[in-house]
Amino acid sequence: MDIEGAVGTMTLMSKAVSAAQPKLRVMRLEASIDGTAVILTDVDLTGMGISREVCYRITVAELVSAIEVHGVEQWLDSLSR
Template sequence: MTASMRRTGRLEVAPDGKSLVLIDVDQRKPGTQREVRYEITPAELIAAIRAHGAELAGESHAHKPLAHIGQVARSPLNT
């Protein structure tokens, strides 16, 4: 990651192939990496995009947490 990229998100297919895993990686604290995973269905992802819109790279919008999406695991990782 570059110095300016402190928080990233990625979307992967879950091992069961029926849902998606949204992975939020936070490296804002120097020397610490925190990863939070959310498991969602494709229908939940579509509903979240419809309700909150989509942010394009370079746009600056207030972050709206996806609290309504089921959280799978919270695992702080020290790097």
């Protein structure tokens, strides 16, 4: 069985004061070049003259595992209410 890696980019959040101005904050999820991981990039330009870019790298297997665990926890929480 062949297993293929991640491919592509997705913008998760984009925030701007107005449509005419550049984005103030962008969160993007994209595949690594080799396709073995995804990279969450958080670009924050909200400070006057200050920019911040933070990247988090997680393997595809770790991401799937985290989603599965988080999903189960959410389901169990909903049952206890």
